[in-house]
Amino acid sequence: MSQPKAQFRRNGFTFKAFFVAHDRCAMKVGTDGVMLGAWSPVSKARHVLDIGTGSGLLALMLAQRTPQTVTIDAVELDEQAAMQAQENVQASPWRERITVHQADIRQWSVENTARYDLIVSNPPYFDEGVKCATPERERARYTTTLDHQTLLDIAATLITEEGFFCVVLPVEASEAFTGKAQSIGWHLRLRTDVMETEGRLPHRVLLAFSPRPGEIFADRLAIRGPDQRYSDSYTALTQAFYVFM
Template identity: 65%
Template sequence: MNTIFICLCGLNDFSLRGYCPMLAPFPFQVSQMSQQKAVLRSNGFTFKQFFVAHDRCAMKVGTDGVLLGAWAPVAGAQRVLDIGTGSGLIALMLAQRTGQDVEVDAVELDEQAVGQARENAAESPWADRIHVWQDDIVHWSKNAEQRYSLIVSNPPYFVPGTDCASPERASARYTTDLTHDVLLSCAEELITEEGYFCVVLPASAGDKLVELAQQRGWHLHCRTDISDTEMRPPNRVLLALSPKPGEPFVDRMTIRGPDHNYSEAHCSLTRDFYLFR
């Protein structure tokens, strides 16, 4: 096994900025990727077992997606669906976390993102299990031939009003085209009776989604509130909803500890993915 020197720079709380060559390097033992594949490239993000190019995607690799991909309950999952896959990040993470018999479908509307997600999947160890489809999820949900035991989405959440740099980024960020009510309706068409629908959202948007979901007959099974530090209120929430009744499990996780390093809980959740864990 070769030792590869990797430099890391500081990461924003909910945005992964990449790596900085100005910091002093330190060695990591990189497994399950060839040295050539492990070379840090400027057009994406390198994880322990796969690389995500995202230069042609409106939304880049970010902590929200990483948290959802690492957190979503995969035990017993037989078929997985990623709604609005973008670069394919969450689909790749769930493929890593599930067995060889689990198929992962990833649906994305934007043509450029679809092409990049397909390339990312093809370069991964799970190319035969990840299927990227270009389609509108409303159309997909009405024509899907089977249901999914796990559905995940890092959905748009901003109310229209602020300009975005591109129409593609606006579509990825704003709820104009895909409201949460429409998203829940699509999930209802696609979920198994005991399946889970998991999302990551800002805390206020998450509260509204839970209320809306419960009105539609969904049940909250898991909720993890995410805060930057212990002293700050949660600003993100991970939710697992199901058609199946059950008592909800609610907890909280901080990204950074009192020393401003990543917290033990955050490191434990993401250690199978980040190179520096």
């Protein structure tokens, strides 16, 4: 018997196990976030923190990848995005495990006493540049409200001794970010350089830092092969999520 076709809805993105509405979020569901959610190491995670959750994408992906005992806090500054993240969580199979907090992570981290085995963030990428259409998109795109040094400092106060802090960044921002991380005691443990197609230069980098030193594992990932179809490695990484894989 053939499988029923997925019902694709407007104003969001349909995954195999959940739907992410994002029409009230400055930053939409995209490949960067999907890669980070599928790539971040979860084997030892018991408590997870998503900094700047936006639509709730990363929190939902990590809930799918982890046992029912794992709890996830998702913090979002923008009120409309936080409301939409909460709606997405409530419509998902993991509503009991994910808590959305509408708050400034800088203040929230001071008041919070929990520690996390895994912290993830798809952070603002760039210093302030060309003016965006809305203040919400500027906050999501530029580091004016959460610069990389502050993000690293906050993660350092909230991570467990054996935890991981994972981010996705443009290649041009990754070296400076890594330098700042190492200067305050983070150790780079995992790095995946991502290229759009085989033979092209990487344009994104997935990074995992830990408070503990250890072996560094580095590899490369091409999203598409020479035929422009998704590569085998990208398919293997994301097939638990994409409907069309």
